[in-house]
Amino acid sequence: ETGVTQSPTHLIKTRGQQVTLRCSSQSGHNTVSWYQQALGQGPQFIFQYYREEENGRGNFPPRFSGLQFPNYSSELNVNALELDDSALYLCASSGGGASYNEQFFGPGTRLTVL
């Protein structure tokens, strides 16, 4: 059974640029959630995708967008990057959208915005 994988591991961008982060969910999981973890803080929920549809969104602006593909892998896109977007971006997959389902986390993508 393959775990949750994310790519790339690290990324450096400049203000105003756009970035795409990728996540492959664990085998058999149809739900992917994305989180932003700033240095020294807990992860903050960005949004969740369940069977290719957005299934909830946190308090993030529209320049944070996502996609889920038929194989349940997912992308997080961030437009017009700002310095405060520098963070660890975590992807988690689960077997359904229910709140009690355990989420399995990937190792994250470290984004630095200069």
Add this chain to the structure above:
Amino acid sequence: AQSVTQLDSHVSVSEGTPVLLRCNYSSSYSPSLFWYVQHPNKGLQLLLKYTSAATLVKGINGFEAEFKKSETSFHLTKPSAHMSDAAEYFCVVSFNDMRFGAGTRLTVKP
């Protein structure tokens, strides 16, 4: 609205002594509650979860937590700390989405 507060940003214990990491939650509904651990440069790992079954929940690596509705608490405990327990611990409340606490850094002294 749901939220979670971890009462200590840093806890330091000696190896072999008990661990107590405190968490209070706020939720309008019956929440699901989780504890996750994050080791440096590693992903988040689930320690245990409460989903309205038994109020005392046992997890991996000897950790357990007790759900106390009257106190809106879900504190994490372990009878005897091990050096490998040193990490960041997150309390999480979940209803429609998962809300993480700010984290508690556990240091274990030899």
